Every structure is written in C-alpha cells, then in structure tokens.
Amino acid sequence: MWTLVGRGWGCARALAPRATGAALLVAPGPRSAPTLGAAPESWATDRLYSSAEFKEKLDMSRFPVENIRNFSIVAHVDHGKSTLADRLLELTGTIDKTKNNKQVLDKLQVERERGITVKAQTASLFYNCEGKQYLLNLIDTPGHVDFSYEVSRSLSACQGVLLVVDANEGIQAQTVANFFLAFEAQLSVIPVINKIDLKNADPERVENQIEKVFDIPSDECIKISAKLGTNVESVLQAIIERIPPGVIANVALFDGVVSKGDKIVSAHTQKTYEVNEVGVLNPNEQPTHKLYAGQVGYLIAGMKDVTEAQIGDTLCLHKQPVEPLPGFKSAKPMVFAGMYPLDQSEYNNLKSAIEKLTLNDSSVTVHRDSSLALGAGWRLGFLGLLHMEVFNQRLEQEYNASVILTTPTVPYKAVLSSSKLIKEHREKEITIINPAQFPDKSKVTEYLEPVVLGTIITPDEYTGKIMMLCEARRAVQKNMIFIDQNRVMLKYLFPLNEIVVDFYDSLKSLSSGYASFDYEDAGYQTAELVKMDILLNGNTVEELVTVVHKDKAHSIGKAICERLKDSLPRQLFEIAIQAAIGSKIIARETVKAYRKNVLAKCYGGDITRKMKLLKRQAEGKKKLRKIGNVEVPKDAFIKVLKTQSSK
Ligand SMILES: Nc1nc2c(ncn2[C@@H]2O[C@H](COP(=O)(O)OP(=O)(O)OP(=O)(O)O)[C@@H](O)[C@H]2O)c(=O)[nH]1
Numbered sequence: 001m002w003t004l005v006g007r008g009w010g011c012a013r014a015l016a017p018r019a020t021g022a023a024l025l026v027a028p029g030p031r032s033a034p035t036l037g038a039a040p041e042s043w044a045t046d047r048l049y050s051s052a053e054f055k056e057k058l059d060m061s062r063f064p065v066e067n068i069r070n071f072s073i074v075a076h077v078d079h080g081k082s083t084l085a086d087r088l089l090e091l092t093g094t095i096d097k098t099k100n101n102k103q104v105l106d107k108l109q110v111e112r113e114r115g116i117t118v119k120a121q122t123a124s125l126f127y128n129c130e131g132k133q134y135l136l137n138l139i140d141t142p143g144h145v146d147f148s149y150e151v152s153r154s155l156s157a158c159q160g161v162l163l164v165v166d167a168n169e170g171i172q173a174q175t176v177a178n179f180f181l182a183f184e185a186q187l188s189v190i191p192v193i194n195k196i197d198l199k200n201a202d203p204e205r206v207e208n209q210i211e212k213v214f215d216i217p218s219d220e221c222i223k224i225s226a227k228l229g230t231n232v233e234s235v236l237q238a239i240i241e242r243i244p245p246g247v248i249a250n251v252a253l254f255d256g257v258v259s260k261g262d263k264i265v266s267a268h269t270q271k272t273y274e275v276n277e278v279g280v281l282n283p284n285e286q287p288t289h290k291l292y293a294g295q296v297g298y299l300i301a302g303m304k305d306v307t308e309a310q311i312g313d314t315l316c317l318h319k320q321p322v323e324p325l326p327g328f329k330s331a332k333p334m335v336f337a338g339m340y341p342l343d344q345s346e347y348n349n350l351k352s353a354i355e356k357l358t359l360n361d362s363s364v365t366v367h368r369d370s371s372l373a374l375g376a377g378w379r380l381g382f383l384g385l386l387h388m389e390v391f392n393q394r395l396e397q398e399y400n401a402s403v404i405l406t407t408p409t410v411p412y413k414a415v416l417s418s419s420k421l422i423k424e425h426r427e428k429e430i431t432i433i434n435p436a437q438f439p440d441k442s443k444v445t446e447y448l449e450p451v452v453l454g455t456i457i458t459p460d461e462y463t464g465k466i467m468m469l470c471e472a473r474r475a476v477q478k479n480m481i482f483i484d485q486n487r488v489m490l491k492y493l494f495p496l497n498e499i500v501v502d503f504y505d506s507l508k509s510l511s512s513g514y515a516s517f518d519y520e521d522a523g524y525q526t527a528e529l530v531k532m533d534i535l536l537n538g539n540t541v542e543e544l545v546t547v548v549h550k551d552k553a554h555s556i557g558k559a560i561c562e563r564l565k566d567s568l569p570r571q572l573f574e575i576a577i578q579a580a581i582g583s584k585i586i587a588r589e590t591v592k593a594y595r596k597n598v599l600a601k602c603y604g605g606d607i608t609r610k611m612k613l614l615k616r617q618a619e620g621k622k623k624l625r626k627i628g629n630v631e632v633p634k635d636a637f638i639k640v641l642k643t644q645s646s647k
Contacts, residue, residue, distance in 0.1 A: 066245045068294050070137045072155055074182065075164035076172035076516060080194040084164060084226040084235070085123070088138060091232055092125040124280050124296065129240050136239055137296045155181055160188035160243030162235060167193045167201035167223070171209045171483060173455040173518035179214050188243045191216055192235060197225040209483050253297070256317070259290045264301060267324035268313040273301035333365050333381025334450065334521070335388055335500055336433045338406035338641075340377030346402070347376055353399035354378065357391065364391060369434070373543050373637040374404055379434060382408075385500060406641040409435065410450050410497045412547055413524055418443035435547045438531045449527035449549075450496040453478065456507065458515035460486045465510045473498035474549065493522060495549070532557055532586075534564070535578040539628035543637055553579075557587035560640060567636040570594030575630050 073081045125136040139158060155161065161182045165175055182189050191210050193203045207218035222238060224231040258264070262275045277300040279287035291297040299315075314324040341350045358364050365381035382388040388408060395401045412432045416422050421443050432438050454475070458466055460482070470477070470492045479491035494503075499519070507515050532553055534544035544564075548556050557579025564577050568591050579587040626632075 067132060068135045068137065068245055069160070069239050069243045070139070070158045070296065071160045071162060071239055071243055072139045072158045072182075073162045073164060074155075074178035075194075076166070076169070076174040076178075079164045079166040079169070079172070079175070080226045081164055084162070084192070084194065084224070084232070085138060087226050087229050087232045088125060088136075088236065089123060091229075091236060092127050092136070127236055127240075129237070134240060135295070136236070155185050155187060158185075158187055159245070160190060160239065162190050162192050162239075164192045164194050164226075165206055165210065167195045167203045167206055168198050170202075170206045170487065171213055171457065172516035173457050174516065176213065176455050176457070176489070177518040177520060183214075189214070189216065190235070190238050190242055191221045193221050193223045194226050196223045197228050197230065205484055209487075213483055213489070253291050253293050253295050255293050255322075257290055257292050258299065258317075260287075263318035264315045265318050265321070266313050266315055267322075272318055276300045333363070333383060333411070334452075334496060335382045335384055335408045335410060336379055337382070337388060337408040338369055338371065338374070338377055338404075339380050339392075340371065340374040340404045340406075342402040342404060344375040349399075350395075350401050350403060353395055353401045354380075356399065357394055361391065363387075367433075371543050373632070373634060374406075374641075377404075381411075381433065385504070404638055404641075408500050409433070409547070410500055412438070412450075412527075412529060413448040414439050415445040415448070416443060417445045432547070435531065435545045436542060438529075438545075438547050441530075446526050447529040448524040449529065451522045451525045452494050452496050452499070452519040453522040454492045454494045454499065454517060454519040456490045456492070456515055456517050457483065458488055458490070458511050460488050462511040462515060463488050463490070466490065466507065466515060469503075469506055469510060470494070473503060474551070493525075494519065495525070495527065497549075530581045533580045534560055535576070535580055536627045536630040536632070537576050538578075539630070541627055541632070544640060553581055554586050561587045561589040563640045564636065565589040565591055567639040568630075568632065569636075571631060573629070 073084055075081045123138045125138055127134045127136055161178075163175065163179055163182065165171055179189060191214070193206050193210075195201055196203050203221070203223045207221045210216050210221055211218045222231065222234050224235060226232065258275060258278055260275055260278055263272055264275060265272050277287050278289065278291050278297055280291075280295075280297045288297065291299075314322065316322045339350075339354070341347050354366060358366060363383055364387075367379045367381075368376070369379040370376045380388075380391070382391060385408065388405070392403065392405055395403060413429055414432060415429050416425065416439065418439075421439060422428055430439070454470075456466060456470075463480075467477070467490070470490070473494060475492040475494040475498065477490065477492055479489075481489050483489050504517055507517055528550040529547055530550050530553055532546050532548050533540045534557075535541070544560065546556070546560075561577045561579055568575060568577070570591055570593065572593060574593045575591040577589045577591065578585050
C-alpha cells in the first residue's frame, strides 16, 4: 500500500499538458545526490548523478530502508532554506556545481519574483558515506506562515528536519512555529546556523538562543554558510547520523512494490486506476518501472482532477485491499474573499483559470457567489493573506486574468437557538463565511470568532509600541520572555479578523522591519459580533454588509461612510450615507446635491457633438447600480470593498 503524500508542483505540471490521464504524484521526489546508491560499482564517486547514464541504470531496489533518510528543511523566511537545498543538491552531485544554481527548487514565477517558496518541492539525493550508499529524500518547504500547511504536510513524510536559523537575525517567530511543528511530530531536529560569513553574524548568540528556547544543547548546532558552501558537508553527515532511517516519505511506499501496469484502488474515492508510470523525481520525473517499500517516488494513473488525488489518501493494489493509513489533516481556509471578473464577459475565462490554478493548489476553496454590483463571481477561501495575494498574482501572471478581490473576512460561527433555523441548517452550530447570511441576535445563543496564537519576536526597544498595537487589536497577552539580552518573544491570543488585513504591515512599520510574526490556529472564542448595514438614503447596500466586533463597529462604520462619500459622484439630490446596526445609526456622511451638465462646455449649436456627449453619459449610466434612487458606479463599490480595513 502507498500513501499519497503530496501532489506538488511537479504533479500539476504533469497534469496540465496531458489531455487524457492524469499525473498523480505519489511521492514528491527528491533530487539525487552523489553517491552510488544504485550506480554501477565501477563508477567514480564524484560522477554526476544527474547524468543520463546514471538515471538509466537507477535501480531503486538497491536502497534498503536502513539506508534511507527522509528530511525537510524548515526556517523563517529568507534564512536560507533554498540556498542550503541548492548546496546539498550540488554536493551530492544531483545538479551541476558549475552552473551557479540559485533556488533550483523554487519553480513558480511568483516564487522567483517574491523570493519566497510557496509550494513544497522535493528531491532525492544519493549520497555515499563511509562506503554505504544512502538515499536522502529532501523535502523543501515554504517559509511563510500562510503556507505552514505545506510545512506540516512535508513534515508528515519525514523523520527529521534541518532547522535553519540566520546567524545574524537569530531565532524569529517562524523558527519557533516550525520547531514546534517538528517537535510535535516527534522528529529529530538538527539546528543549522546559516550565513556565518556575514559581517554581523553572531553564531554564538544564536546557539544560546537555541539552547534557551528549544532546549537543544548548543554543541548540536552546525554552523554553515550555505551561500559559500562552508561546512555544508557536516549537514549531510548529521542527516545520516542523527535522523533515523525512514520508511515513509513524501509519496511513501509503506509496503510491497508498485510497478507500471498495476491496478490500484484509492481508499478515498474507491476508484480503480491503472499505473501508467512510476519513478523518482531526479529532479524531474524519472521513470523507474518499480518503486519498493520505504521509497519515495511518483506515480501516474488515470486520475482526472485533483479531487481524486487527495493528500493523505491510501492507495493499494486492486486485489489486495488494506485498512487505510491515517490520513493527513486537510488545510482549513482562514481568510475568505469575493473574487469577480473586472468585466462580466471575462467570467468564463476567469472560471477556467481558477479551476486550473486550484488543480495546483487544492487548499483554496471555491464557492460560487454573486453580487448585484459586481456580477457573478466566487467566494474563495485561503490559508492566509499572503496565500490570497499569491493566488491573485498567479491568476494575473499565469492566466492573464484581471479580477476584483474584495476585502477578506474570516469564518465566524453562530450557535443557533431558533429551532426553525436549526432545522433549516440541520445543525446547531453554523459557520458563516458570507456576512449577508449572518443570523440575527434574537436567533442565536452566542457568536464565535476564530482566534490564533501569535508569536512576535522583536528587539526590546519596540516592545512597548508592539504591546499597544496588540491591545488595539483586542489581543490578550499570554507570555513574554527575553530570548537573549535584547530580544523579546511575545505570545498573544489574537482574534483572526484583527490581523487579517494589515497587522503584519503595521508591526513591520513600527518596528522598522525588525519584528517577526507567526501564528497558529487556536480555535474559536465567544465574541460580541454585530451585523453592520450601510444605507444610502435609507436603503441597504447588500454588497457592503459586514460583520464586525461591537467595539469596532463605530470606527469601521465611519471609515466606510467616509470612503463611500469620497467615491460617490454627486447627484441631483442630497445622499445620506449611514452605517447602522439594526435600526441604530452609528455613523453618517452626506453627499451634497449637484447636477453634472455634460453639455456645459458646448457653446453654440453643434448638435452631433451634443448627441455624442449625451450618448456617452447614457453608456456610463449602464455601469451604475441603482440603490433606491441613488446611482452607484461600480468603481465606488470596488474602492470601498477593496480598502476596508479592520481598524
Ligand atoms: N551571506 C549569506 N547569504 C545567504 C546565505 N544563505 C542564503 N543567503 C541569502 O539569503 C537570502 C535568502 O535565501 P533563501 O535560500 O532564498 O531563503 P529561504 O529561506 O529559502 O527563503 P523562503 O523560500 O522565502 O523561505 C538570499 O538572498 C540568499 O542569497 C549565506 O550562507 N550567507
């Protein structure tokens, strides 16, 4: 039996060009490294494992479980994971040293542009140590909080991690989060202090931080410069010595052999497929005909779309059913936003672009939605704000799509008291991802909002300002320790909606960029939530209904009214813009009456010019949405919907 550990980018790439039959990445592959795992014994050890000759003769049956190590590299953003991965690939001969390799595992355009890793990549390295040939499966991981789902997914396939820490910056918020993910998964953690070549590097200080925060003896830290390659060989040694041999890898074979032509069944869908191809990723797909227990590889079967290729699924031979292995926790969207085509005629193109992109990123949830002002569209769920931005950027870059993305919201819950509503929803506790569906207070026992446990690491001098920022965001302090003489680690419980829009930017700007932030899901807490309506001359604007915390209602309502005032054109009569909770008005702005005379500049009697101007005015009106007697241009909605903030 095999478990489907990841689909990865490699899989999606394979899916797209093949019109029929789908690629199923059973094992996101590692890149191979130097040593003669399966190479003919006559080969010199420095022979490149990237060579065609090696790949052709690759015989995976020659790697017993005790010679396999599955590991991930985890780190805070920019601490050097990808650079270390490049060096490991070079050192093991997987890629050519002479080629000035830079972030070989980062393949998406958005990754190269933003310098971040979004999708976990993997590579099989072959390494020769003291006469033994090892297969090291390296699973590179994203750096940003939003993608910690990819991190956990990678970790579940490993027995150990390299925890990379920048020798100058030291432990950052995400280092802490990643360490605990690995610790909880009971993995061996090898601390690697990187960038020791930097002028301001202070590896001893970082060693002490590691000992203090993670309780790892400082002499276990390996000090390297991934950029220059200094001491990277010791990392390979440590992988072999400190990480236990592993059976499970990214697409792990737990038992038996899988071969081309085998009939397999998915425990998740119960569908049967024929295996068209198996192999390893070296670094691209390299067919091997067979994969054996303990090995990691990929598999191509006739799966038609990603929903059939569930991460964590168990695959087994058709005639030998097994108990499914425990699956992986699926990613849970934490941020929801509306997405609409800029022009409705683009709806179908955008639909197909979203479908293709979600093939590659199944953690995005998609529900059809429509808005009177913005037309037909979708409500998408993302893992976090950066995830949302990256998705949007990929739509634009890879599919040339122009979209309107509305202000993100979080999933609230309501415990219902009205038996009619309970019957309607078939459950007592409902999740609300669309503010328009927020149930009235008279029908609920309580409302709940998602909370996260945030970790902030900052130089001491900014602590005061940061504490004020956190308090303004309704956060509750849980812990505060000095991790060395001048760095503080703060832990706060935040309502998710308070950090979803601009918390990270505010934190960065008030700490001159020095504070780092990470968060983990901490469930739900009771909250005094209210539904806020925006009215134009007494009529509710459905698009602008929001759910807000009672204490923030006034400031948010005021901000929306002001923005709407700035973006609404004057009309022939006065317009009252109001924010209301139930029948109570909490904010108001007024747009004065005005008549736009498009003919004002037409002196004399050129009738054709006058007609043209009147026609243009009429066309402009088509883009307006009438709310009561008030005409609202689409642009006004876009401005308000896109810039609303949680303050
Ligand atoms: N001086 C120095 N710079 C390094 C070293 N290792 C990495 N860097 C630089 O640090 C920056 C970030 O390195 P990456 O390898 O992209 O970091 P990463 O952790 O993979 O980043 P994410 O994918 O965004 O999480 C790059 O500009 C690297 O060139 C090192 O040992 N010394």
